[in-house]
Amino acid sequence: xxxxxxxxxxxxxxxxxxxxxxxxxxxxxxxxxxxxxxxxxxxxxxxxxxxxxxxxxxxxxxxxxxxxxxxxxxxxxxxxx
Numbered sequence: 517x518x519x520x521x522x523x524x525x526x527x528x529x530x531x532x533x534x535x536x537x538x539x540x541x542x543x544x545x546x547x548x549x550x551x552x553x554x555x556x557x558x559x560x561x562x563x564x565x566x567x568x569x570x571x572x573x574x575x576x577x578x579x580x581x582x583x584x585x586x587x588x589x590x591x592x593x594x595x596x597x
Contacts, residue, residue, distance in 0.1 A: 535552075
């Protein structure tokens with residue numbers, strides 16, 4: 517990981533078409549601006565982690581949900597693997 521110090525108004529350039537600029541620093545919070553082409557996805561890491569957890573939870577039904585579904589279908593629930 518490259519670690520750099522920047523002041524307000526200073527930028528970092530990544531590749532030929534991504535620029536990150538420090539806009540403001542207040543206490544321990546820095547506001548940054550990111551200029552990138554629309555083809556480059558820019559996301560906050562904590563939101564990606566939240567989406568990943570939500571997707572895992574949705575893809576792994578609970579035992580109660582499986583039991584309810586098998587009752588509705590009138591089938592026998594699967595035994596231990």
